[in-house]
Amino acid sequence: MRQYFLILADAELELVPTRIVGERCVLNSARARNKVPEKMMLDASHHHPAFGKLPDGDRRGRPDIAHMFLLLSLDSDVNAEGRLRVFIHTRNDDVVAVKPETRLPPNYIRFVGLIEQLFDQHVVPSRENALLELRQKVPLATLVEALKPDSVIVLDPAGERTPLEGAIASAEGERVVIIMGGFSKGTFSSDMRKLKARRISLGERMLKVWTVSSKALRALEAGESVPEPSPKPTKKKPAKSTAKKSSGARRARKKPEA
Amino acid sequence: MRQYFLILADAELELVPTRIVGERCVLNSARARNKVPEKMMLDASHHHPAFGKLPDGDRRGRPDIAHMFLLLSLDSDVNAEGRLRVFIHTRNDDVVAVKPETRLPPNYIRFVGLIEQLFDQHVVPSRENALLELRQKVPLATLVEALKPDSVIVLDPAGERTPLEGAIASAEGERVVIIMGGFSKGTFSSDMRKLKARRISLGERMLKVWTVSSKALRALEAGESVPEPSPKPTKKKPAKSTAKKSSGARRARKKPEA
Numbered sequence: 001m002r003q004y005f006l007i008l009a010d011a012e013l014e015l016v017p018t019r020i021v022g023e024r025c026v027l028n029s030a031r032a033r034n035k036v037p038e039k040m041m042l043d044a045s046h047h048h049p050a051f052g053k054l055p056d057g058d059r060r061g062r063p064d065i066a067h068m069f070l071l072l073s074l075d076s077d078v079n080a081e082g083r084l085r086v087f088i089h090t091r092n093d094d095v096v097a098v099k100p101e102t103r104l105p106p107n108y109i110r111f112v113g114l115i116e117q118l119f120d121q122h123v124v125p126s127r128e129n130a131l132l133e134l135r136q137k138v139p140l141a142t143l144v145e146a147l148k149p150d151s152v153i154v155l156d157p158a159g160e161r162t163p164l165e166g167a168i169a170s171a172e173g174e175r176v177v178i179i180m181g182g183f184s185k186g187t188f189s190s191d192m193r194k195l196k197a198r199r200i201s202l203g204e205r206m207l208k209v210w211t212v213s214s215k216a217l218r219a220l221e222a223g224e225s226v227p228e229p230s231p232k233p234t235k236k237k238p239a240k241s242t243a244k245k246s247s248g249a250r251r252a253r254k255k256p257e258a
Numbered sequence: 259m260r261q262y263f264l265i266l267a268d269a270e271l272e273l274v275p276t277r278i279v280g281e282r283c284v285l286n287s288a289r290a291r292n293k294v295p296e297k298m299m300l301d302a303s304h305h306h307p308a309f310g311k312l313p314d315g316d317r318r319g320r321p322d323i324a325h326m327f328l329l330l331s332l333d334s335d336v337n338a339e340g341r342l343r344v345f346i347h348t349r350n351d352d353v354v355a356v357k358p359e360t361r362l363p364p365n366y367i368r369f370v371g372l373i374e375q376l377f378d379q380h381v382v383p384s385r386e387n388a389l390l391e392l393r394q395k396v397p398l399a400t401l402v403e404a405l406k407p408d409s410v411i412v413l414d415p416a417g418e419r420t421p422l423e424g425a426i427a428s429a430e431g432e433r434v435v436i437i438m439g440g441f442s443k444g445t446f447s448s449d450m451r452k453l454k455a456r457r458i459s460l461g462e463r464m465l466k467v468w469t470v471s472s473k474a475l476r477a478l479e480a481g482e483s484v485p486e487p488s489p490k491p492t493k494k495k496p497a498k499s500t501a502k503k504s505s506g507a508r509r510a511r512k513k514p515e516a
Contacts (some may be wrong), residue, residue, distance in 0.1 A: 032290075045365035064364045068326065068468075075466040106322045106466075107303035108366035208333040208364075210326075214472035 002174050004078055004220055005147050007087045008069045008209075009140050010189045011182025012062040014092050015119055016042050023050035039120055041112050059185040060091070066182060067111045068210040070104055076217040084220070087143060088182065091189060094119075095138040102131040140179070140190040149177040152197035155212055156181075156188070159199030164219040167200050178220070180212050260432050262336055262478055263343045263405050266327045266467075267398050268447045269440025270320040271348045273377055274300050281308035297378055299370050317443040318349070324440060325369045326468040328362055334475040342478070345401060346440065349447060352377075353396040360389040398437070398448040407435040410455035413470055414439075414446070417457030422477040425458050436478070438470050 016026055021037040029046040030037040044051070044061035051057030066088050078084040079100050088096040096118065105111050114132070118124045122134045144152060150173020155164075168176065179197065181188055192199075202215055274284055279295040287304040288295040302309070302319035309315030324346050336342040337358050346354040354376065363369050372390070376382045380392045402410060408431020413422070426434065437455065439446055450457075460473055 043365075045363070045368060062364075064366070068329070068364075071326070071466070071468055072472060075469045077461075077463070080463055105303070106320075106326075107301075108322070110303060203335075205335070205338055208329070210329055211333045214330060214476065218472065218476040 001083060002176060003083055003085070005085045005087065005149065005175070005177045006073055006216065006220075007089055007140070007143065007177065007179045008066060008182035008213075009089045009179050011066050011069075011088050011090045012042075012060050012184070013066045013088060013090045013096075013115070013182070014042050014060070014094070015116075016040050016047065017054060020047070020050040020053055023047070023053070025049040035116070039116060041116055041119070043112070056091075056186070056189075059183050062182075062184060063112050063115060064108060065184065065209045066096075066115075067104075067108055069182065069213045070098060071106060072210065072213045072217060074098070074100070074102060074104060076221070078217070078220045085147075089138070089140050089143055089190075090182075093137055093139050095135045095143055097133045097135065099131045140192075141194040144177055144179070144195055147177055148175060149173075150175045152177045152179065152195050154179045154188075154192060154195065154197040154199045155202060155216060156192075156199040157201050157204075157206070158187075159201040161201045161203070164200055164202065164215065165222045167198060168219055171198075178216055180209070180216060182209060184209070259341060260434060261341055261343070263345065263407065263433070263435045264331055264474065264478075265398070265401065265435065265437045266324060266344075266346045266440035266471075267437050269324050269327075269346050269348045270300075270318050270442070271324045271346060271354075271373070271440070272300050272318070272350050272352070273374075274298050274305065275312060278305065278308040278311055281305070281311070283307040293374070297374060299374055299377070301370070314349075314444070314447075317441050320440075320442060321370050321373060322366060323442065323467045324354075324373075325362075325366055327440065327471045328356060329364060330468065330471045330475060332356070332358070332360060332362060334479070336475070336478045343405075347396070347398050347401055347448070348440070351395055351397050353393045353401055355391045355393065357389045398450075399452040402435055402437070402453055405433065405435055407431075407433045409433075410435045410437065410453050412437045412446075412450060412453065412455040412457045413460060413474060414450075414457040415459050415462075415464070416445075417459040419459045419461070422458055422460065422473065423480045425456060426477055429456075436474055438467070438474060440467060442467070 016037055018038065020026055025047050026037050030040055033040065041063050042061035043063060047061055051060065054060060070086065073079060073084065073086045076084060082100060084100060086098045105114060114124060118132050118134050123130045124132045151171040153167055153171060153176070155178070202212060274295055276296065278284055283305050284295050288298055291298065299321050300319035301321060305319055309318065312318055328344065331337060331342065331344045334342060340358060342358060344356045363372060372382060376390050376392050381388045382390045409429040411425055411429060411434065460470060
């Protein structure tokens with residue numbers, strides 16, 4: 001049984017950078033939320049007035065994108081079947097690993113609070129029940145390598161224009177990594193050349209990240225029912241490791257509201 | 259060219275009911291947001307302590323569901339092609355009509371503010387540029403009838419278990435209404451028997467509304483490429499009316515940030 005790894009890469013998810021902690025809009029939002037400024041997530045809808053002082057100010061501070069991506073991913077069929085692992089990789093090479101059984105708050109403000117707790121404690125809700133885990137200084141290529149993929153697909157507007165379902169169906173092996181951008185503008189800031197990936201475009205129209213997430217998840221669901229092209233001998237992982245992975249990912253659904 | 263109408267029905271979107279405007283949690287959130295309590299949207303994540311005093315208290319106050327539904331719908335391929343109209347119908351028979359070219363705020367708090375403005379003024383941002391419009395006392399059956407559909411599909415866990423793509427491909431006529439529930443628990447509160455609809459189930463697992471939205475939108479995109487079963491003579495609308503609809507819906511994209 002195939003295991004999929006879905007990575008939101010170069011996501012615009014970060015704490016308020018030191019350079020702007022003293023800005024009025026930051027201080028105001030910290031006061032309103034009763035938070036220390038440097039322990040808040042950067043949020044374009046509150047901190048935009050200070051973004052002129054940051055490089056890439058036109059795309060930073062988008063926890064909403066990560067939120068939508070996770071809500072859609074965690075409720076997908078492949079996740080319910082225990083065949084999906086979800087990661088957020090950020091512009092600062094922070095990586096958030098999310099357990100398949102996690103039930104995220106659908107409310108945005110609660111989600112932001114949870115991520116702030118994660119960036120503070122590196123694991124939530126607790127070390128014993130680590131539903132979300134933060135690992136720091138993990139470049140995208142390192143994360144991908146650690147997942148030991150048989151094939152890697154990158155969703156990239158500059159990629160090959162072919163149906164994603166078919167690309168998934170014809171991907172080699174049992175461990176398939178799919179990478180999509182976690183930003184609203186521009187291109188990947190990570191070095192993608194190291195990945196040896198097949199780059200696929202979903203079309204000419206610029207899509208919101210939630211649409212890309214939705215299309216990618218539905219393609220994973222459909223991909224396996226698409227007839228495979230003539231089967232090549234693929235490098236197979238030992239069955240044991242895959243079986244272990246998937247049983248570990250099986251749904252518990254014991255209400256661990258993160 | 260087919261026109262689709264996607265309705266989020268019995269959505270849990272409403273102002274704070276009079277019965278609980280004096281509750282402490284409501285007054286607190288009104289003070290924090292500098293709002294009059296009765297002009298705020300009911301929100302389970304702030305007002306839950308008062309929900310014991312409301313019927314259906316376990317499912318009410320979910321503007322986040324409407325938000326996700328609209329963000330996904332408005333960025334879909336069918337909407338970009340001018341072939342989708344989106345409506346939210348609420349538990350109180352309020353109907354929100356959303357113009358296809360609307361660019362909604364992805365930030366939840368800004369979205370709630372926009373909907374509060376809509377419930378106050380009945381049109382936003384202005385009467386001249388009515389991107390969102392509120393019509394009151396419109397039962398679901400009345401809304402559907404006004405759309406003059408050739409066929410109606412209801413997504414209902416108790417419906418027929420068949421692929422939605424196929425049901426869309428084989429739906430009659432050029433005006434197809436698709437209805438999905440806008441609540442997290444229970445069933446439709448509207449009387450669905452009046453609709454003469456085909457009821458389709460997406461499967462046994464209870465899905466979040468954003469997953470249903472995602473699957474419905476992708477099925478609309480795919481449905482037309484699925485081979486139609488033996489073509490029956492369908493009642494056709496005069497070409498004129500359809501043409502007018504679709505050209506009116508064409509993308510303007512002149513940055514009318516609502």
